[in-house]
Amino acid sequence: MDTLQQFGLLCPQCGSALLQEPKNNSAVCSGCRNPYPIERGVLNLLRDETTSTDEHYTLQWSREKGFLQFLKSQAEVKKIIPGGQMGWNDLFEEIRAKGRTNPSPRVSVYDAACGFGGIASELVQDDTAGGIAYLGADIHRSLGDITQEIPQLALCGQLIRWDIGNPLPAAQKFDYVICRAALHHTPDPRRTFASLCKALKVGGRLAITVYRKKGLARETLDDAFRKAIIPMDTREAFAVSRQFAVLGRALQAIQGEVSIEEDLPLFGIKKGSYPVQTLIYNYFLKCFWNPVFGEEYSTLVNYDWYHPPFAYRYEPEEILGWYREEGLEVVKRDGIEAQYYFLGEKKA
């Protein structure tokens, strides 16, 4: 599949069509002749541009950390992460089912902020690779590791290095636009949302998850630690994030439960009985620990919470307003303690 043509990828500078160079190691603009490197299968539309979000995730999703391999090696991990919950599995099966029928044209998916390749590996499988056209975009510089982990991607997809806050430079519109747990990491999420909507076909579906606003104590304490950790470089931030895992592990080791006799709305706490770490974690301070994740991956989850420079949290009404303003009907909503899920359809 000639993916540049399949997706109608355009030059971000002048809007002319991109052409693949014969040696496959770059694309060149048919208008202004600007070249864009293709390294390990990744078309880099940002060239040397970088941000601290890029720095953060380049380490988090590196082969050194090996999150995709870890996820694939332990079935329980998928049930623990928010990306394995809410409406995601149903949506992936809906897309795979369409892909298996080998439709023409293929069912097209824009995975905005494709991260470590979790969604690509859900969608692009031996029996769907003939019927799906998958475009994954992210700003980090470890994307090349994904192309190596998911060989079927070469048959039906393309990864690009791109800032999803900006409209996708592509002539084609998509059947599905997916942005899982990433809008809140962009500097202006409302603007990013509008860019995603622009990439959607009429009748197409847009699925997102965003961080959920927590109680006052948890929000305040998390932000205080973010203020201290965001300025650190990636290795230092990763090293200090381990302390949240150690604290979480120690709190989880306490056997007793805390009984709260009545609702405490000031804290956002409902009447009930809570293990100590759950009470602290949900209402006072994120300190992730899970024995399946162990120290390294529990640390990675805390690093993901405290170090990215942008991490907005939302009430559902705000997001419902965005869908309405963009002319999308919300057809499914879901939520867990940490995030909200919304699936919308673009009306004519």
Ligand SMILES: C[S@@+](CC[C@H](N)C(=O)[O-])C[C@H]1O[C@@H](n2cnc3c(N)ncnc32)[C@H](O)[C@@H]1O
């Ligand atoms: C928590 S990860 C989620 C990854 C993936 N969507 C998933 O659910 O498996 C957030 C991702 O958003 C990406 N990201 C943040 N800001 C971005 C931007 N402006 N443009 C493209 N990607 C961005 C990060 O690089 C990171 O890979």
Ligand SMILES: [Zn+2]
């Ligand atoms: Zn150009």
